[in-house]
Amino acid sequence: MNENDLKLVRAIEDDERYEHTLGCVATAxxxxxxxxxxxxxAKTAACYHDITRRMDRKSQLKILKKYGIIVDRSEATxxxxxxxxxxxxLAEHDYGLSPEIVSAIRWHTTGKPNMSKLDKIIWLADYIEPGRDFRxxxxxRNVAYDDLDKAMIIALTRSVDxxxxxxxxxxxxxxETLKYLLDTQKDHTLE
Ligand SMILES: [Fe+2]
Ligand SMILES: [Fe+2]
Structure with a gap:
């Protein structure tokens, strides 16, 4: 990630979103x-992760159509x-970012079973960056630097509840993500 990446994102995001992005970059x-x-x-994925967050629905659907992407109903709503x-x-096609980075951006909201370390880092950075303030x-935050999986379990349990x-x-x-993480933790304790 360099100055140009930040400049590009700065030109797209409003002040509030950009501040969140900078928080994510620092945390990632x-x-x-x-x-x-x-x-x-990690910094590059964080930089681009919300680049379409404030884009209107019509433009987002256009992107899906342009690249022939099919999403399931729960994601399209x-x-x-x-x-x-x-x-x-956009990360993949317009900005030519690596598959690892594209994956971290793709799963930063919902998570998915069997996430990579980078996927988890971006998911958590989005959740705990300094601008986040909720119960x-x-x-x-306290667990994120000790155990990625445990931190995700706490966050996902809270979200689901x-x-x-x-x-x-x-x-x-x-x-599914929460269930997967809970199951893998169980496997570790059985070992
Ligand atoms: Fe997001
Ligand atoms: Fe975000």
Whole structure:
């Protein structure tokens, strides 16, 4: 990631979103250092992860059509999930970023089973960057530098509980991600 990447994103994002992006870049850098991940890849993924977050739905659907991307119904409904798909598409096709970075952007909202270390770092950086301020975020911050999986389990459990309490549907991919992480933790304790 260099100045040009930041400039490009700065030209697209509003002040609030850009500040969030900078927070993610800084957090992704620290997490990458902590876990021996490629720091530049982590910063680049964080830089581009929300590039389509404020894009209108019509333009997002155009991106899907242009690149022949099919999304399932749960992802196509709201901008909250759609932007991860379209940002990943632009990262791949317009900005020529590596498959590892594209994957981290693609899964930064819902997660997925069997995520790479970089996927998890970007997912968590998005969740705990310094601008985030909601109940429970410090619990995740406290664990994020000790155990990526545990931090994700705390965050995902909180998200799923929160959605259920509101009577909202839980994205199937998010539920699958949590289940996968819980199952792999169980396997470790059995070893
Ligand atoms: Fe996002
Ligand atoms: Fe984000």
């Amino acid at each position: 850098e620290k997490l990458a250092q902590r876990y021996g991940e490629d720091v530049d890849m 709201g901008p909250a999930l759609l932007h991860a798909v379209t940002a990943a598409a 429970g975020v410090d619990d995740v 929160h959605l259920k309490k509101l009577g909202n549907a839980v994205c199937p991919k998010t539920a």
